[in-house]
Amino acid sequence: xxxxxxxxxxxxxxxxxxxxxxxxxxxxxxxxxxxxxxxxxxxxxxxxxxxxxxxxxxxxxxxxxxxxxxxxxxxxxxxxxxxxxxxxxxxxxxxxxxxxxxxxxxxxxxxxxxxxxxxxxxxxxxxxxxxxxxxxxxxxxxxxxxxxxxxxxxxxxxxxxxxxxxxxxxxxxxxxxxxxxxxxxxxxxxxxxxxxxxxxxxxxxxxxxxxxxxxxxxxxxxxxxxxxxxxxxxxxxxxxxxxxxxxxxxxxxxxx
DNA sequence: ATGACTACCCGAGGTAGA
Numbered sequence: 009x010x011x012x013x014x015x016x017x018x019x020x021x022x023x024x025x026x027x028x029x030x031x032x033x034x035x036x037x038x039x040x041x042x043x044x045x046x047x048x049x050x051x052x053x054x055x056x057x058x059x060x061x062x063x064x065x066x067x068x069x070x071x072x073x074x075x076x077x078x079x080x081x082x083x084x085x086x087x088x089x090x091x092x093x094x095x096x097x098x099x100x101x102x103x104x105x106x107x108x109x110x111x112x113x114x115x116x117x118x119x120x121x122x123x124x125x126x127x128x129x130x131x132x133x134x135x136x137x138x139x140x141x142x143x144x145x146x147x148x149x150x151x152x153x154x155x156x157x158x159x160x161x162x163x164x165x166x167x168x169x170x171x172x173x174x175x176x177x178x179x180x181x182x183x184x185x186x187x188x189x190x191x192x193x194x195x196x197x198x199x200x201x202x203x204x205x206x207x208x209x210x211x212x213x214x215x216x217x218x219x220x221x222x223x224x225x226x227x228x229x230x231x232x233x234x235x236x237x238x239x240x241x242x243x244x245x246x247x248x249x250x251x252x253x254x255x256x257x258x259x260x261x262x263x264x
Numbered sequence: 265a266t267g268a269c270t271a272c273c274c275g276a277g278g279t280a281g282a
Binding site: 208 | 279280281
């Protein structure tokens with residue numbers, strides 16, 4: 009979901025309909041003082057959020073407890089001429105699970121500094137998660153969000169159209185797979201197999217009606233949590249209609 | 265059939281998304 013203020017009412021309706029216990033949101037596009045807390049608290053959720061400006065921004069809402077919120081992760085890289093740690097990572101413990109809301113940098117172009125930033129961001133995140141799971145192998149931990157990588161060829165509508173573009177390059181896919189190698193399982197694909205199954209459709213060129221999407225939003229769970237996953241769904245209905253986000257909600261059920 | 269992106273900043277048009 010992008011732009012929480014522009015989609016205030018849609019998100020409220022979606023919460024009422026989906027009835028989720030925990031929601032991780034990315035691309036808020038607002039500062040902390042602009043964040044609509046009531047949207048969540050009025051529905052019985054606790055909420056933690058982190059936004060610095062009109063770019064990025066991440067939040068976690070939970071109605072099963074929300075403890076020890078923490079911005080970023082160990083050695084999270086900064087970006088820019090005056091380097092800034094952007095608002096792209098937030099974690100909190102919800103019902104005994106360490107939940108991360110992650111908005112991986114886009115990369116922009118293969119020869120752009122944003123691309124090396126993206127790869128470094130993956131490396132640092134992988135090191136942090138790897139250390140946590142080495143220390144506590146049975147820790148319940150889940151990474152939710154926009155990973156900005158299409159790991160398989162079938163995760164884009166036509167690989168030929170992505171020649172020379174980000175999201176499908178080998179270093180990006182290696183970075184995503186290295187993160188899995190830290191001891192995580194991507195839990196959504198087994199319940200929502202492709203091809204032709206996507207989580208994002210560009211606003212441009214009628215991508216949604218033409219079914220030209222990308223699967224770039226995932227949920228990566230540690231072993232003790234992944235084994236509890238019982239189902240997943242990509243709510244592509246939410247991509248329809250006026251005022252839709254370009255990303256569809258990804259929902260996972262766990263039997264805990 | 266047509267026209268073919270959206271939201272943010274701010275108050276025009278640039279930036280970013282992917």
